[in-house]
Amino acid sequence: MSGTVFSPASCAMLASVLFGIGAFGIVSRRNLIVVLVAIEIMLNAANLAFVSFARLHADGPGGGLGQAAALFIMALAAAEAAVGLAIVLAIYRSRGTATTDGVDVLRG
Amino acid sequence: MGLGDLIFLIPMFPLAGFLLSGLAGGALGRRGVSLASCGLPVLSFLLAVGVVSRIAGSGATIEQDLGRWISAGLLEARFVLRADRLSAAMLLVVAGVGTLIHIYSTGYMRHDRGYARYFAFLNLFLGSMLLLVMAGDLLLMFAGWEMVGLCSYLLIGFWYEKDANARAGMKAFVFNRIGDLGFLVGIFLTYYAFGTFDSARIREIACTGGVTDPVTGLFRAVPADLSLVPLICLCLFVGATGKSAQIPLFVWLPDAMAGPTPVSALIHAATMVTAGIYMMARLSFLYAMTPEVMAVVATVGAATALLGAIAALTQTDIKKALACSTISQLGYMVLGCGAGAFSASIFHLVTHSFFKAALFLCAGLAIHALGGMQDMPGMGGLRRRMPWTYGAAAISALALAGIPPLSGFFSKDAILVGTLGRVMSDGPSPGDPGGFLAILYAGLYIAGTACEALTAFYAVRWVALVFLGEDRSAPATGMEAGGAVAVSVGAGASVARGSYEHGEGAGKEPATMLAPAVALAFLAAIGSTLAMIPAGGGLTGFLAGAVAGPVGGAAEPSAGANYFAAAASAAMACLGALAAWFVYIRRGHVPASVPAGGLRAVSFRLFHFDAVYDAAGAAVLRLARGLCLAVDRILLDGLLVREAFGGGARRLGEILRRTQTGTVNAYAALMVFGAILILVCLVLAPGGGP
Numbered sequence: 105m106s107g108t109v110f111s112p113a114s115c116a117m118l119a120s121v122l123f124g125i126g127a128f129g130i131v132s133r134r135n136l137i138v139v140l141v142a143i144e145i146m147l148n149a150a151n152l153a154f155v156s157f158a159r160l161h162a163d164g165p166g167g168g169l170g171q172a173a174a175l176f177i178m179a180l181a182a183a184e185a186a187v188g189l190a191i192v193l194a195i196y197r198s199r200g201t202a203t204t205d206g207v208d209v210l211r212g
Numbered sequence: 213m214g215l216g217d218l219i220f221l222i223p224m225f226p227l228a229g230f231l232l233s234g235l236a237g238g239a240l241g242r243r244g245v246s247l248a249s250c251g252l253p254v255l256s257f258l259l260a261v262g263v264v265s266r267i268a269g270s271g272a273t274i275e276q277d278l279g280r281w282i283s284a285g286l287l288e289a290r291f292v293l294r295a296d297r298l299s300a301a302m303l304l305v306v307a308g309v310g311t312l313i314h315i316y317s318t319g320y321m322r323h324d325r326g327y328a329r330y331f332a333f334l335n336l337f338l339g340s341m342l343l344l345v346m347a348g349d350l351l352l353m354f355a356g357w358e359m360v361g362l363c364s365y366l367l368i369g370f371w372y373e374k375d376a377n378a379r380a381g382m383k384a385f386v387f388n389r390i391g392d393l394g395f396l397v398g399i400f401l402t403y404y405a406f407g408t409f410d411s412a413r414i415r416e417i418a419c420t421g422g423v424t425d426p427v428t429g430l431f432r433a434v435p436a437d438l439s440l441v442p443l444i445c446l447c448l449f450v451g452a453t454g455k456s457a458q459i460p461l462f463v464w465l466p467d468a469m470a471g472p473t474p475v476s477a478l479i480h481a482a483t484m485v486t487a488g489i490y491m492m493a494r495l496s497f498l499y500a501m502t503p504e505v506m507a508v509v510a511t512v513g514a515a516t517a518l519l520g521a522i523a524a525l526t527q528t529d530i531k532k533a534l535a536c537s538t539i540s541q542l543g544y545m546v547l548g549c550g551a552g553a554f555s556a557s558i559f560h561l562v563t564h565s566f567f568k569a570a571l572f573l574c575a576g577l578a579i580h581a582l583g584g585m586q587d588m589p590g591m592g593g594l595r596r597r598m599p600w601t602y603g604a605a606a607i608s609a610l611a612l613a614g615i616p617p618l619s620g621f622f623s624k625d626a627i628l629v630g631t632l633g634r635v636m637s638d639g640p641s642p643g644d645p646g647g648f649l650a651i652l653y654a655g656l657y658i659a660g661t662a663c664e665a666l667t668a669f670y671a672v673r674w675v676a677l678v679f680l681g682e683d684r685s686a687p688a689t690g691m692e693a694g695g696a697v698a699v700s701v702g703a704g705a706s707v708a709r710g711s712y713e714h715g716e717g718a719g720k721e722p723a724t725m726l727a728p729a730v731a732l733a734f735l736a737a738i739g740s741t742l743a744m745i746p747a748g749g750g751l752t753g754f755l756a757g758a759v760a761g762p763v764g765g766a767a768e769p770s771a772g773a774n775y776f777a778a779a780a781s782a783a784m785a786c787l788g789a790l791a792a793w794f795v796y797i798r799r800g801h802v803p804a805s806v807p808a809g810g811l812r813a814v815s816f817r818l819f820h821f822d823a824v825y826d827a828a829g830a831a832v833l834r835l836a837r838g839l840c841l842a843v844d845r846i847l848l849d850g851l852l853v854r855e856a857f858g859g860g861a862r863r864l865g866e867i868l869r870r871t872q873t874g875t876v877n878a879y880a881a882l883m884v885f886g887a888i889l890i891l892v893c894l895v896l897a898p899g900g901g902p
Contacts, residue, residue: 131881139876204876211874 115156122149134203136192140185147181215266216274220293222259222303223346225252226310227339230332237328246318249331253314253338257307264300268754271297273412275348282351289409292348298758301558301751302345302490305565306483310338312728313478316573319725320474320580330370330472337363341483345490349409350399353491357395357455360484361388367479368471380470387464391454395491398447405440415497441498445505448495449512452488456542458516463821465539466523469531473579476531477572481538482565489545489561496554496760507652510550510631514656514663517543519819521666525673526815528805530575530586533674536818537612538568540667544627547660551653553630554759555752560623562751563739567611567620570732571674574605577721577729578678582685588674589802593683600726602679604733609675611736613668614785619739621781624664626752629777631657636773661780668788676796677803684802 122145129142151174158170196202229252233245240248263274278291295303314334321330337360344356369381399409406414416423418441422433452458457465468480479485492499492509499506520540527533541564548557578594578601579586595602611618614625634653742751795801807813814820852858873879 127880127884131877131884134877207876208874210872212869212872 112156112160116153119149119153119156122146122152134205136195136202136204137189139204140188140192143188144181144185147177147184151177215262216276218259219263219274219276219295219346220278222256222263222307223293223339223342225256225259225339226335226342228252229335230339233328233335234332237332240328242322242327245328245331249335250311250314250318252335253307253311256338256342257304257311260300260303260307263295264304267295267297267300271757287403289349289351291352292410293343293346293352294348294412295346296758297755298490298493298558299345301562301755303342305562306338306341306345309482309565309569309732310341310478312731313474313482313569313573314338316477316576316725316728317472317474319722320576321472324472326370330367333363333366333370334475334478337367337479337484341487344487349411350402350414351409353411353494354392354395354399357451357487357491358392360479360487361385361392361455364388364468364479364484367475368468370471370475374470377470380464380467384464384468387461388454391451391461391488394447394450394454396451398444398451401440401444401447405437405444407434407436411494414495418497418501438501442502442505445495445499445502446508448491448498449505449509452492452546453512454488455491456485456488456546457539458488458512458543458546459519460821462516462520462539463818463825466532466535466818469529469535473531473572473576476535477569477576480535481568481572485538485542486545486561486565489542489549489557492546492549493554493558493759496549499549500552500760503649506550506552507649508550510547510634510653510656513543513546513548513550514659515543516540517547517663518659518666519543521663521670522815523818524670525666526803526807526812527670528588528803528816530578530588530591530674530678531572533588533670534568534571534575537571537667537670537674538564540663541568541612544624544660544663547656548627548630551627551631551634551656552760553627553633555755556623556626556630558755558759559626559742559751560620562742563611563619563623563736566732566739567608567618567736570604570608570729570736571612573725573729573732574601574608575678577601577725580725581721585685587805588677589805590684591678592681592685592802593679595679596683598679598721600730601721602675604726604729605679606675607733608736609671610789611739613671613789614664614781615668615789616778616782616785617740619736619742621785622740622742625778625781628657628660628781629774631660632773632777636770661777661784664781664784665788665791668785669792672789672792673796676792680797681800681802 126142126144126146126149129145130139133139133142154170154174154177158168158174161167161170192202195207199206229249232240232248232252237245266272267274273294273296275292275294278293280288281291282289314331317330317334321327324330340356340359340363342356344353344360347353347356365381365385368384369378372378372381402414403409406417408414408417413423417434417436418438420431421436422431424431454461465480465485469476471480499509517540520536520538520543524533524536524540527536541560545557545560545564548554548560577598578591581594581598582591585591607618611620614621616622631653635650635657807816817823
């Protein structure tokens with residue numbers, strides 16, 4: 105890490121871009137696996153924001169809490185992936201498809 | 213403990229009998245029930261005799277305050293029993309005739325399954341009636357009034373297995389309720405005007421404008437709204453028309469004959485139906501203040517007297533004929549009240565209770581002897597088989613007919629003399645320049661006198677059809693031997709009631725039934741002496757202080773008017789009796805059970821009042837049904853359900869359901885959009901932003 109220029113603004117910008125990509129992926133993609141991947145991207149955008157601001161405020165009160173939150177999010181992301189993939193698998197088994205178009209039983 | 217502390221026992225004895233027979237009737241057995249339910253009224257009667265002799269001696273009022281009854285804010289009603297001269301006269305009649313009819317009932321009902329139930333109700337009635345008579349204030353009187361109405365309902369429908377009987381009970385109850393509403397409104401108005409329910413206090417305030425403290429003798433003026441008195445009197449009269457079977461609420465009384473015959477004698481002839489007369493006499497001082505309302509009362513009374521008498525001319529049911537006669541005689545009493553001859557009305561009430569109860573008891577004996585038959589064209593000739601019954605019935609019928617010197621003549625004459633007195637005193641006055649009231653009362657007097665002829669006609673006709681002529685009951689006597697008999701003769705005109713499981717024929721009248729009938733007939737014969745004793749003006753003099761005297765300070769009718777009225781009454785009665793003698797005895801005419809048509813049918817069906825009420829009731833129901841239908845279909849179903857709430861919700865749903873695409877991507881897009889919106893709001897909000 106030494107030698108690189110640490111800029112909070114660039115980190116926040118990167119995190120925002122990642123979050124936007126993830127959100128766009130969820131909204132636009134039909135494939136459920138890809139939607140799950142987009143969700144992972146959004147979670148990691150949040151993670152990036154946490155760790156970069158934790159670094160920035162490492163000496164202040166509550167320093168290190170950001171890293172702790174990042175760890176929690178990783179665990180959460182793993183759980184989410186496991187449950188999400190299981191759901192996708194179940195949907196595929198029951199309906200023969202894994203796209204968002206195929207799962208519209210709640211249509212009004 | 214003086215007599216004054218014991219008067220509460222007069223109504224309490226029969227009420228105790230009600231509890232005894234009602235709760236422990238099975239354990240007591242028939243003998244025990246008979247003993248309790250006849251013995252307790254005897255005790256009441258003896259106590260009443262004691263009370264009356266005390267009052268007759270001193271003229272004082274005996275009063276017993278049994279404590280607070282209703283207390284709500286300023287309103288306080290106390291449970292006060294009071295015996296003055298008016299209630300004393302009623303006490304003797306109610307307890308005396310009531311006791312006799314209880315004894316009669318032990319014979320009449322002896323084979324009935326509901327023996328204990330019957331006597332429980334009869335005792336309850338007697339206690340309620342005594343309570344009504346002794347009530348010191350209008351609220352307590354209303355309680356008694358309602359209780360006797362309940363007993364009437366229970367006893368009309370006593371043989372409730374038969375649908376017609378149950379319906380007759382309901383009809384009586386409903387028509388009484390219409391009157392009761394008027395009575396209740398009258399009571400409320402009285403309280404509004406006078407600030408008290410107590411009839412003695414109302415009288416004091418109405419007559420003197422205030423209250424005199426009995427201890428200190430200090431007079432305290434009480435402001436009372438006397439302009440309400442005519443309205444009060446009208447409302448109370450509506451109550452009287454219900455209970456005392458006046459036009460237009462009389463239609464329940466002929467149907468009330470569905471009950472056992474002793475009940476018809478006690479409740480629907482002698483006592484309960486006279487409650488309206490008693491109430492008006494009790495408040496006579498209020499009526500005396502409003503000549504206009506009195507004119508209405510008198511007119512209704514005379515019209516009812518005529519209507520009842522005309523209806524009685526063609527009845528073929530032995531009890532219905534008497535019921536129509538009761539309506540007519542009650543009309544006479546109301547006419548007396550309307551003419552201001554309140555004591556004459558009470559006099560007629562007393563004599564009527566004697567002769568009409570006796571007639572009903574004789575009718576019961578005849579019905580019993582014929583195994584339940586009530587159709588007069590199927591009777592006849594009972595004179596030979598039942599001489600004692602015939603004698604009692606003949607004397608009572610002549611008393612009803614108003615043949616001198618029997619009691620009915622004197623009491624009816626007293627009413628007619630009172631009416632004639634109004635004609636003479638009500639000349640043209642400042643308030644009535646045309647002398648309208650005098651003309652009206654003259655018309656009513658003529659109607660009342662003409663009605664005497666009709667009364668005599670139907671009374672003699674009744675005796676002739678039941679007791680004289682040939683025995684036409686051969687088929688019925690044949691059925692008697694068959695055990696339980698349920699005879700139904702005539703197309704619904706007369707229906708056998710109850711269970712006659714006995715087979716004894718005519719001529720073997722049980723003493724328990726014959727003795728009360730004969731005793732009442734004896735009283736009907738000598739009841740005229742009430743006009744002479746006790747000394748000092750007879751019953752009228754006895755009641756002088758208790759009811760309002762002649763209205764407007766009118767002088768007593770002259771001796772000439774008295775003799776004229778008496779001669780006219782006697783002549784009319786003899787004329788009617790002779791006509792009936794000619795038609796039904798000399799020529800032996802026997803009417804058909806149901807008249808074919810024409811004027812006879814109009815009389816037979818009581819001027820079709822029932823049909824009119826049925827039609828009017830049906831019209832009202834149809835109107836109500838149409839109204840309900842319109843409200844339900846158009847307002848509720850149509851406007852509210854289909855258009856406003858239901859339709860609106862459905863249309864909103866139609867719009868909103870388009871947002872529910874079921875596609876995850878759309879939901880996610882909305883979520884993102886929402887999140888951005890929240891962010892924008894946070895940034896733009898005052899004090900927000902980075």
